[in-house]
Amino acid sequence: MRIAIVDDEQDMRQSISQWLALSGFETETYASAEEALKAIGPDFPGVVVSDIKMPGMDGMVFLKRLMGMDSSLPVIMITGHGDVPMAVEAMRIGAYDFLEKPFNPDRMTDLAKRAGQTRRLTLDNRALRRELSDGTVLMRKLIGSSPVMERLREDILDLGQADCHVLITGETGTGKTLVAHALHAVGPRAGKPLVSVACAAHDEAALGALLFGPTSEMQDLPLVEQARGGSLLLEGVEALPQAVQARLLTVIEDMGMPAETRIVAICNAPDPDTGCEQALRPDLFYRLAAMRIDLPPLRARGEDILTLFNRFGDEFAEEYGTDAPQVTAQEAAQLLQAPWPGNVRQLINIAERAILQQRRGSGTIASLLMADGEETGAQVTAEGKPLKEYVEAFERMLIDNTMRRHRGSIAGVMEELSLPRRTLNEKMAKYGLSRSDYL
Ligand SMILES: Nc1ncnc2c1ncn2[C@@H]1O[C@H](COP(=O)(O)OP(=O)(O)OP(=O)(O)O)[C@@H](O)[C@H]1O
Ligand SMILES: [Mg+2]
Helix, strand or coil, X not given: CEEEEECCCHHHHHHHHHHHHHCXXXXXXXXXXXXXXXXXXXXXXXXXXXXXXXXXXXXXXHHHHHHHHCCCCCEEEEEXXXXXXXXXXXXXXXXXXXXXXXXXXXXXXXXXXXXXXXXXXXXXXXXXXXXXXXXXXXXXXXXXXXXXXXXXXXXXXXHHHCCXXXXXXXXXXXXXXXXXXXXXXXXXXCCCCEEEEEHHHCCHHXXXXXXXXXXXXXXXXXXXXXXXXXXXXXXXXXXXXXHHHHHHHHHHHHHCCCCCCEEEEEECCCCHHHHHHCCXXXXXXXXXXXXXXXXXXXXXXXXXXXXXXXXXXXXXXXXXXXXXXXXXXXHHHHHHHCCCCCHHHHXXXXXXXXXXXXXXXXXXXXXXXXXXXXXXXXXXXXXXXXXXXXXHHHHHHHHHHHHHHCXXXXXXXXXXXXXXXXXXXXXXXXCCCCHHHHC
């Protein structure tokens, strides 16, 4: 926690600073309110201690300015001895507390500690609220720069603003649930509830009651009510029993357009045509599928395989305290050729096991892929890819890795890969890599 100490008297500044530094605060001192205002912003991670009587801007005006900028910033005012009206006025403007001169250093420390705790809570809450309503956090979770992924991001941003219901299809592990959450978070519904239900996990009567009521003792409100104004995620919509489909249709029709609650139907059937379209009554299907997002299988976006593998490899390496994985050209080719029936989820799983293997110093990525293939039967066969695609994916991975290791230092990357600046810049532009992402 930082403490900004504002006082025109140097002795005073220094002694307060010393006391508080002894209690573990990071102190900074300012000789005038004007100077302090330049350094303190709305999310200032700390507490302000200010004298009232100062030449130039006095402490009361300073306090007003701070409160106008961030009304929950704790400001401790130092008042003259017996100056009760001043102290009262400071509290009225929004001071956290006041100390009368001469004051006991322990009292100052206690006050600063309490104010610091309050501040931390405020800032944590703010960060949490921002993260929840900030779709960019979820958008950043969506890794991949293949053209399909770029389009997917645009679709999410567009559809996030729209009011229509959305149907999401795709093989298992392609990111349907992640995308559904992103859709909610990037739009005007972000601050509203997101309620999700696994359709296959309940029988007809239970699902009907869960969604529309009457509710059991365990549940206050039917899910349709809970989701009002927000999004209702139907996971595995193809499993909706007929009777529930009929009730859902009525609810949708009653809402009219624009819909108050957005329904995001997630189809988990491998083939949406037979698995989803046939399982749902047509009037319901066409309402839910007003807009569609089809997530491609991982094997269809070769460019992303190595990027994802590295990104998750890095994360697991950090988690397990080992080095980031170094993928050889041969391993890269194997990753690109694998059929990935479990898509991104399977890839995350393999990346984790690769890190654990590396830590033990045994095993290869190929053996992991093989073991997975045998387990799942891997009916899907990998398509051969043109050599160019392998080479480009590998090149991109190397530059991406090296940039990360050098934290965006172009000079370091030029040297390690023996690349002239211009070639490096060209390649980075080609692969959509931007230096600012590594700083
Ligand atoms: N493009 C992506 N970038 C980063 N992580 C991803 C991406 N796509 C999916 N993931 C991650 O992969 C895992 C599987 O994704 P998710 O659960 O959304 O898939 P799903 O299609 O809903 O799977 P299922 O059909 O089994 O429900 C999650 O951990 C998710 O965060
Ligand atoms: Mg899912």
